[in-house]
Amino acid sequence: MKTFITDSLFFGSVISITAYEIGIFIRKKTGLAILNPLLIAIILVIACLLFFGIDYDVYNDSAKYISYFLTPATVCLAIPLYRSLSLLRRNWQAVLIGITAGSMASMGVILLLSHLFGLSHEQYVTLLPKSVTTAVGMGVSEELNGIVNITVAAIIVTGIIGSVLADFVLRIFHIEEPAARGIALGSSAHAVGTAKAFELGEEEGAMGSLAIVISGMITVVFASFFAGLL
Amino acid sequence: MKYLKQMWIILLISFAGEALRSVLPLPVPASIYGLLIMLFGLMTHVISLDEVEETGNFLLTVMPLMFIPAAVGLLETWSLLKPIIWEIAIIMLVSTVFVMAFSGRVTQTFIRKRAEKKKRERKEKDENVYH
Numbered sequence: 037m038k039t040f041i042t043d044s045l046f047f048g049s050v051i052s053i054t055a056y057e058i059g060i061f062i063r064k065k066t067g068l069a070i071l072n073p074l075l076i077a078i079i080l081v082i083a084c085l086l087f088f089g090i091d092y093d094v095y096n097d098s099a100k101y102i103s104y105f106l107t108p109a110t111v112c113l114a115i116p117l118y119r120s121l122s123l124l125r126r127n128w129q130a131v132l133i134g135i136t137a138g139s140m141a142s143m144g145v146i147l148l149l150s151h152l153f154g155l156s157h158e159q160y161v162t163l164l165p166k167s168v169t170t171a172v173g174m175g176v177s178e179e180l181n182g183i184v185n186i187t188v189a190a191i192i193v194t195g196i197i198g199s200v201l202a203d204f205v206l207r208i209f210h211i212e213e214p215a216a217r218g219i220a221l222g223s224s225a226h227a228v229g230t231a232k233a234f235e236l237g238e239e240e241g242a243m244g245s246l247a248i249v250i251s252g253m254i255t256v257v258f259a260s261f262f263a264g265l266l
Numbered sequence: 267m268k269y270l271k272q273m274w275i276i277l278l279i280s281f282a283g284e285a286l287r288s289v290l291p292l293p294v295p296a297s298i299y300g301l302l303i304m305l306f307g308l309m310t311h312v313i314s315l316d317e318v319e320e321t322g323n324f325l326l327t328v329m330p331l332m333f334i335p336a337a338v339g340l341l342e343t344w345s346l347l348k349p350i351i352w353e354i355a356i357i358m359l360v361s362t363v364f365v366m367a368f369s370g371r372v373t374q375t376f377i378r379k380r381a382e383k384k385k386r387e388r389k390e391k392d393e394n395v396y397h
Contacts, residue, residue: 052331055334074330074333078337081334081338082340092342096339099334100335102331105325106297106332107295110295111279111297111300111303112321114304115315115322115323117301118309130377133372137369149356149357149360155353159350171329179293183343185337185339188336188337189337189340197362201366205370211367213377215373216371216373216377219373220366223366224363224366225362227329229366247369256293
């Protein structure tokens with residue numbers, strides 16, 4: 037049984053997709069934002085590997101074929117961005133200033149808190165790209181020599197926190213303009229936040245998608261500068 | 267054949283992104299170069315939307331799956347995460363709430379300022395008509 041799994045080319049992909057499908061099913065049944073399908077899938081796969089005593093390397097040897105498509109998929113983020121460009125025409129200054137402010141604030145707060153908690157440089161750069169979309173954040177963490185697995189987990193949990201707290205934060209801070217709501221969610225909680233933004237409305241969702249890509253690019257440009265500060 | 271050609275374009279752009287990444291000395295992932303090439307191609311109509319749309323949408327829909335292997339890698343790095351888990355939890359909570367509030371407020375302030383300015387201009391125009 038063990039050698040069969042070790043030699044299998046499909047074990048990792050099958051277990052990952054199965055876990056994700058279960059996650060989607062649970063989300064559909066309950067409708068709770070905290071039961072994010074991706075989070076459920078990750079917990080299920082980890083639990084399964086621990087339970088059967090399978091090494092991560094064995095799993096990853098056959099699961100890595102899924103990750104192979106990450107770069108092509110990230111390239112395709114240009115498609116929704118291109119579609120929402122027409123929305124930029126109205127209020128483009130406000131939108132760009134808002135997204136830039138969000139990205140800078142994210143890295144600034146992380147710098148400040150990391151300094152306060154006395155985190156090491158490696159720990160700090162691991163967290164630095166945690167508000168941007170996973171594909172970009174992974175790339176940034178890798179370029180800065182962060183711990184990529186922890187970055188990915190931090191990004192996913194950030195998305196879930198953002199989506200769960202969205203209604204509360206938007207109400208407390210009186211953020212009422214649809215475009216501003218979309219940007220708030222997209223800049224702070226990337227794709228998971230944007231999924232929440234689509235629930236609020238079409239314009240919120242489109243602005244969220246725009247914020248994902250633009251904040252990703254701003255983070256790519258300024259992350260190495262921020263990385264030098266701690 | 268349609269899907270094959272779409273996949274070919276997307277992989278070709280990914281490959282071009284990798285090439286740029288190896289030539290340019292910037293800390294930018296290959297995927298971001300690829301994203302910019304794709305966006306530029308669409309904006310200049312060198313690539314039309316129907317040449318990439320279906321395959322692109324499919325890849326975007328299944329993208330969350332692609333993060334599972336990396337996140338499961340936490341199994342290996344758990345020992346590095348464990349001693350700072352509370353610090354990380356606080357950083358995540360504080361920064362997410364702050365960024366949401368800040369970017370939302372900034373955007374809203376600028377949108378409303380501009381709307382007010384427009385209203386004022388229109389009012390002035392109307393007054394000029396009446397005089």
